[in-house]
Every structure is written in structure tokens, then in C-alpha cells.
Amino acid sequence: MQTPSDTRDLPPVFETLVVIGPGLIGSSVLRRAKEYGGLARHVIAVDKDPAVCARVAELGIADEVTDNAAEAAARADCVMLCVPVGVMGPVAAAVLPAMKPGAILTEVGSTKVSVIEAISPYLRPDVPYVPAHPMAGTEFSGPDAGFATLFENRWCLLTPLEATPHAAIEAVRTLWERCGARLRDMTPAHHDRVCAIVSHLPHLLAFTICGTADDLADETRSEVLDFAASGFRDFTRIAASDPTMWRDIFLLNREALLEMLARFMEDAQAMARAIRWGDEAYIVDRIERGRKIRKSLIENQQA
Known part of the structure; x- marks a missing residue:
């Protein structure tokens, strides 16, 4: 198997990446950013559970850990929602008003039609939204379950909306490519x-x-x-x-x-x-x- 490439010397895709929900997928993204570089200059992990925040801080897989999603989102160039699909809408509603113009919202939901419908009422024209789904995982969950090579040679499916700016799609595409994933575009349905x-x-x-x-x-x-x-x-x-x-x-x-x-x-x-x-x-x-x-x-x- 090919050894994952170190992207530390490449310019980061984002200055500040906020990962909300550092479970299996979220903590694997954080680990990839810390161990291989190239994703973001500064990574912030967000979770409402104090025990999860404490564990992420103990693991050292983020530059900053907080339970304040809106405050973190206000500083982000990209906010990645890694929460269960059933709460994507409420979490998006909490962070979108705080995001700065031009920052990108993305998520990793396993269903796309329902997640897009849940998030769409809260979207802003100045905050591009790029739905994505990395087809990788294990039966384990929580911040301890992640690992930096989880996405290596696995598919990540992008389901961009028609109005999504090309530059935003390419930024999210590059992020997942640097995580080691293969990319494919398809419609949500x-x-x-x-x-x-x-x-x-x-x-x-x-x-x-x-x-x-x-x-x-x-x-x-x-x-x-x-x-x-x-x-x-x-x-x-x-x-x-x-x-x-x-x-x-x-x-x-x-x-x-x-x-x-x-x-x-x-x-x-x-x-x-x-x-x-x-x-x-x-x-x-x-x-x-x-x-x-x-x-x-x-x-x-x-x-």
C-alpha cells in the first residue's frame, strides 16, 4: 500500500478549520491535519460535551478545543459539521449566522437529500455550502476512534449545489484529496x-x-x-x-x-x-x- 504523502510543506487549504463533532470522522480529519499538514494552519475542535472536549485536548489533535460553536465559527475559513445527520440542521442554524462572508460550510453526512433540506433554510448567499460524504469508517465512535489514514484511498462523494461557487468546491475537494481520498461528484438523490x-x-x-x-x-x-x-x-x-x-x-x-x-x-x-x-x-x-x-x-x- 502506498505511504500517505506528507503535505506539510504545501500551502494550507484554509487558515482556520473548525471541526464540529470530533468523533470518528471529525477526529480523523483533525489527526490528518496535525500529522500530515496541508489542511489548515489552525484547527479548532468543537463539541458540546465537556468530556469529549477534555479528551480531544488530552489527545492533542487540535490547536484549540471549545464548546462554543458560534464563537469558533466566527473565526473559521471553513466549518466542517461532523455531527449525526439528525442534528445537522440545528447545528447549521447555530453557526451560519456567525460565519464571516466567504467562509465555507461543509459537512460529512451519510444522507444528502435530508441534510441539504435541513441546512438550506439557514444558508447565506455569502457563505458557500459544499456537502460531502467520506465513505470511510469503522464500528467505533468518539475522539479515540479516529486515525489519520482513515480516508486513504477511500471515496469521498461531493454533492455540490448548482449555485455553489467553483472555488469553494475546489477548496473542499483539495482538502479531501490531501486526506488521501478519491473524489466523485454526484447528485444528492x-x-x-x-x-x-x-x-x-x-x-x-x-x-x-x-x-x-x-x-x-x-x-x-x-x-x-x-x-x-x-x-x-x-x-x-x-x-x-x-x-x-x-x-x-x-x-x-x-x-x-x-x-x-x-x-x-x-x-x-x-x-x-x-x-x-x-x-x-x-x-x-x-x-x-x-x-x-x-x-x-x-x-x-x-x-
Whole structure:
């Protein structure tokens, strides 16, 4: 794997970058800025939880830590919202009035149509807004979960609005490129359908299958836990993800998610019929298609 490049000698993308919500994604951006440089000359972490602020300060991953989002935003050249999608609107409402003209607002929400709708009422014509979604993560959360190479060779999807100035889009694009990410532009609605199948539906299935296992009779459940093979362990890793974050994602991307779930259920029923009636050709075809997808992921360095 290629070693991440040190961008410390490059002019910073922003003088002051404010990261609101230093969880897995936010703290990884902070670490990237501190360890590799090139993102901002001064980074400020913001969180309403005093314990989180204290931990970020202890970790030393920001130049400044505060619980005052508006005060920090007033000094920012870029404000990045890394909070759960369900609170993007209220947080944007709190910081946008304080931002200076020309400063950029961006966020990392996993749903785009709902987040853009939540933020749009508070937008200002002199503060460009660039929605983004880094497709990277783990099942862990909080400031200790982040690491500087989280975004290395992972996709970051940009869904800029039609009126967004080109210079603002390019600044956010450069920031993510310097985090090591690959960039792709798409519309918000298309983003939500893509993420519904590649991210949101797999999480829904993982939470559901783990719930099914937990609902089994006590003796069977203990055997499930004792003899869990790698397949079930993979589900439990995904199911360990933050419940508040995923509750918001499911509810705020419900239309695309329910569409993909309906298509999956049709395919699952077709597989059930093939197993019932011994349709070996259908079963083998589905397995081979799965193997091809896995091979493609490995070739694209996404596995």
C-alpha cells in the first residue's frame, strides 16, 4: 500500500478549520491535519460535551478545543459539521449566522437529500455550502476512534449545489484529496440511492440478523455466540456501530433504503425458492456473482 504523502510543506487549504463533532470522522480529519499538514494552519475542535472536549485536548489533535460553536465559527475559513445527520440542521442554524462572508460550510453526512433540506433554510448567499460524504469508517465512535489514514484511498462523494461557487468546491475537494481520498461528484438523490445499497442496507441486515440471533431460545443463543463463525462475526462487527447515528440514517434515507430493502427481499425469496426446489444453477450463479464483486473490491483497493 502506498505511504500517505506528507503535505506539510504545501500551502494550507484554509487558515482556520473548525471541526464540529470530533468523533470518528471529525477526529480523523483533525489527526490528518496535525500529522500530515496541508489542511489548515489552525484547527479548532468543537463539541458540546465537556468530556469529549477534555479528551480531544488530552489527545492533542487540535490547536484549540471549545464548546462554543458560534464563537469558533466566527473565526473559521471553513466549518466542517461532523455531527449525526439528525442534528445537522440545528447545528447549521447555530453557526451560519456567525460565519464571516466567504467562509465555507461543509459537512460529512451519510444522507444528502435530508441534510441539504435541513441546512438550506439557514444558508447565506455569502457563505458557500459544499456537502460531502467520506465513505470511510469503522464500528467505533468518539475522539479515540479516529486515525489519520482513515480516508486513504477511500471515496469521498461531493454533492455540490448548482449555485455553489467553483472555488469553494475546489477548496473542499483539495482538502479531501490531501486526506488521501478519491473524489466523485454526484447528485444528492443519486448519492442516497447508492449509499442505501452499499452502506445503509448492509447495516440494516447486520442489526436485524444479530437481533434474530438474540431472540433465539437461551440454549441456542449461547451456542450461536460460542460457535459463531467468521460470517456471523462480520455481522456483529457492523452491528456494533453507533445506534443514534444509524437510527438517524435509516429514518432520514427511508425512501431509498426501503426501495433497496424491497429489491433485496425479492432476491432473497428467489434464492429461497432455488434452495427449496434444488435449482443448483441459480444458486451457483448468485455465489459466483458475489465472488466477482469481492474480487472487484480487492482490485479497486476497497476491501
